[in-house]
Amino acid sequence: MSGQLSDEDYKKKMQKRKEIQEQRLANMKQEKGLIIVHTGNGKGKTTAGLGMVMRSLGHGYQVAIVQFIKGAWEPAEKAVLEQWSEQLEFYAMGEGFTWETQDRERDTMMAQKAWAKAKEFILNPEYKLTFLDEINIALKMDYLDVNEVIGVLEQKPADSHVILTGRGAKPELVEKADLVTEMKLIKHPFKEQGIKAQPGIEF
Amino acid sequence: MSGQLSDEDYKKKMQKRKEIQEQRLANMKQEKGLIIVHTGNGKGKTTAGLGMVMRSLGHGYQVAIVQFIKGAWEPAEKAVLEQWSEQLEFYAMGEGFTWETQDRERDTMMAQKAWAKAKEFILNPEYKLTFLDEINIALKMDYLDVNEVIGVLEQKPADSHVILTGRGAKPELVEKADLVTEMKLIKHPFKEQGIKAQPGIEF
Secondary structure: OHHHOOHHHHHHHHHHHHHHHHHHHHHOOEOOOOEEEEEOOOOOHHHHHHHHHHHHHHOOOEEEEEEOOOOOOOHHHHHHHHHHOOOEEEEEOOOOOHHHOOOHHHHHHHHHHHHHHHHHHHHOOOEEEEEEEOHHHHHHOOOOOHHHHHHHHHOOOOOOEEEEEOOOOOHHHHHHOOEEEEEEEEEOHHHHHOEOOOOOOOO | OHHHOOHHHHHHHHHHHHHHHHHHHHHOOEOOOOEEEEEOOOOOHHHHHHHHHHHHHHOOOEEEEEEOOOOOOOHHHHHHHHHHOOOEEEEEOOOOOHHHOOOHHHHHHHHHHHHHHHHHHHHOOOEEEEEEEOHHHHHHOOOOOHHHHHHHHHOOOOOOEEEEEOOOOOHHHHHHOOEEEEEEEEEOHHHHHOEOOOOOOOO
């Protein structure tokens, strides 16, 4: 498209874009702690959360990660994150995927325990970011009550952020959130090419 | 839903899921360097790439990042990434957003320069992961030729991965890729609440 514009028109178009962008930025004055949801059946929900954790660590903020459903993170994440042990609190539910246990009471108990920890971090103003990885699965499985979670999010300090990830986010949570992104699967080599999980990509 | 199952049915359901999962994993034997695309108008394209970079660094791999269009990354990313300077090569196009310059020839030249660097990394088997941040914008603006990019991707070492991000991925690139995720905007506080970019979230 831009290939068909004269140099003069290109310059005008870019000038206009610049003005629109500057106007947009001028209109945005408010700072606010955000409730962020990554959902959908695609990849990148956890890794995008991890990227935000990195940014926050780079700014010198205190960060908490609570991992629901999945077991402890893999050695690669740990190796990277342990370098920030002074800024970072990490709590992982002790067990593997939920279908490994087949005991609803135990699954519920562990999710509730992780949630109790999450609540402490969310309400503690020292933590600028709390990342609740795969909490949407715990909500979907009814291990946690969405109204209880929303009630705590409503009490969070005004300038701190919470990221909630996992497919199938509850509509009530999407309604409450400030920033919602659906990671949508377009193509996946697992399904289409029979390729296994690989280090650096999946873990 | 699961709340209505008896404990016995819950156990059966989870058992079945476990079997399906194990079968799926058993079918996936192949390892393969992937061409990964993050596109769409939502957030998380760059941060998900950053999360994969972290994982690869945690595994001890050599990683290269080439940043197209946007200027140098923000201090927060740099503070975090500079701790891996032995494993990580970083090349950033020297200028800000494209509409800052308004000179197509200069924009094209800089994108081509970044691409020349990217090509070196992609073809060098030492780099297990090359992350081409916002390259889709350079392709959309016709600063780079998509067939040239695909031609180089076809020559990459078999076990190395390339991530290409940015909205509006070209159909030819989506066709060539192994793993494509669309980050879809559901809700964004910039647009809906006039909230400005904040440290830890946007940069």
